[in-house]
Amino acid sequence: MNNKAVILGSNYYIGLSTIRCLGEHGIHTVAVDYSTKNTYAADSKYVSEKLVVPHYKEDPAGFIRYLKDYASMQSAPPVLIPCHDNYVEVIDEYLEELRESYLIPQTEKGIYTRLMNKEMLERAAIEKGVAVPETVRVDEEDYLAKVAQTIKYPCLVKPSDSPAFVAKFRRKLFKVYYEQELVEAVEKSRQAGLEVIVQRIIPGFDDHMYTFDAYLNQESKVTHWVTCQKFRQYPINFGASVYTGQKYVPELYEIGAKFLEDMKYKGFAEIEFKKDAETGKFYLIEVNVRITNLNVLLNKAGVNIPYITYRELTGSPVEPYAVKKDTNLVFWYAYEDLLAIKGYLKTKQLTFGQVFKSFFKPKAYAIWDWRDPKPAFSFLSITLGKMFGKNSRG
Structure with missing residues (x-):
């Protein structure tokens, strides 16, 4: 296989799992980041090459130029795999230009953005007949009255642009309990230039x-x-997965597959749903259009998304497959799960017995792999460094 796999982002375990998913099949992996600081994924034994590129936000034109120059020196077009939302945004903006040099699943500019942007996603879901939580826009007339009447408190203030919001506030959303809190959260977001x-x-x-x-x-x-x-x-209730199990739910296929196919989507996507505890109805919450946090779990369950992507784009697709049974496997990101457990126990949302029992399921570890241990030791070193005030990324 002459096509290299260029993996964007090596300072998080998503990049690490992607590198491993491809490297274990003998594919030449290129770990790309804008810094060498905290890039523990690049320490994997499956990394064939490392690149330090211009910052995707500070110098997007330089970033794109570097990628194109790199591709022009290869004997075959590389497969481009982003492992962070910010990389996806840049790819979407320069999609036509990048597709001249790289193999990318998506062919239509704007689909990534449409699914990542909360307002656009809500409109698309309603258009396709998929349930989404009741929503009020803050630029509507008498929006406060509408919130009080139709949504009620507590409620969520969510960003249209999640990556920018998380970068600014270090959280995915604001949970507000009364009108004054809502007004303050909306104003805080406005001042940051965020819808x-x-x-x-x-x-x-x-x-x-x-x-x-x-x-x-x-x-x-x-x-x-x-x-x-x-x-x-983590953070508890409105955060990222830290302990998640594979669970066969056919209804999610019925809703999710139709939605993505109707959107003419190509490549990997993850739809997050919430099941209403009172009605049992599934509501679409968000869509991830880059490799998921749960990638290592999907691979262990038999669906190696980076490899499937690579094989299809290089002309030898993998046979279709779905996991139509419960495997009992769980994804575990121990570092943040321990912080989450502290929060769940403190708020009495979980008991110590429930937590203890959960540790005995077969696991797909976010970082640890006995066949490739170096990234875990690098991560430990980085974590200890942060505790003592070192190793922060610019």
Whole structure:
């Protein structure tokens, strides 16, 4: 295989799992980042090459030029795989230009952005008949009255542009309990130049969160899929997966596959749903259009998304496959899960017995792999460094 795999982002375990998923099949992997600081994924034994590139936000034109120059020196077009939302945004903006040099699943500019932007996603979901939480826009007339009447408190203030919001506030959203808090959250967002919407909280504990993870081929047909159930998140209640299990839920395929196929989507996507604890109805919460946090779990369950992507784009597709049983496997990001457990126990949302029992399931570890241990030791070194005030990334 002459096509290299260029993996964007090596300072997080998503990049690490992507590198491993490809490297274990003998594919030449290129770990790309704008810094050498905290890039523990690049320490994997499966990394064939490392590149330090211009910053995607500070110098996007330089970043794109570097990628194109690199591709021009290769004997075959590399496969481009982003492992962070910010990289996806840049790829979407320069999609036509990058497709001249790289193999990328998506062919239509704007689809990534449409699914990542909360307002655009809500409109697309309603258009396709998929349930989303009731929403009020803050630029509507009498929006405060509408929130009080239709959404009620507490409610969520969510950004249209998640990556920018997280970069600014270090959280995914604001949970507000009364009108004054809502006004303050909206004003804080406005001052940061960020658009927000207000949404109803779908009732149910964190284990009512589910995912539909799928790969769609170049005909926009789902060929591979897995469904999962979250158990713990960090920050608790409105964070990222830290302890999530594979769980076969056919209904999620019925909703998710139709939505993505109707959108003419290509490549990998993960839809997050929440099941209403009172009605049992599934609501679409968000869509991830880059490799998921749960990638290592999907791979262990039999669906290697980076490899499936690579094989299809290089002309030898993998046979379609879906995980239509419960494997009992769980994804575990130990570092943040321990922080989450502290929060769940403190707020009495979980008991010590429930937490203890959960540790005995077979695991897909976010970072640790006995066949490739160096990244875990690098991560430990970085974490200890942060505790003592060193190793922060610019």
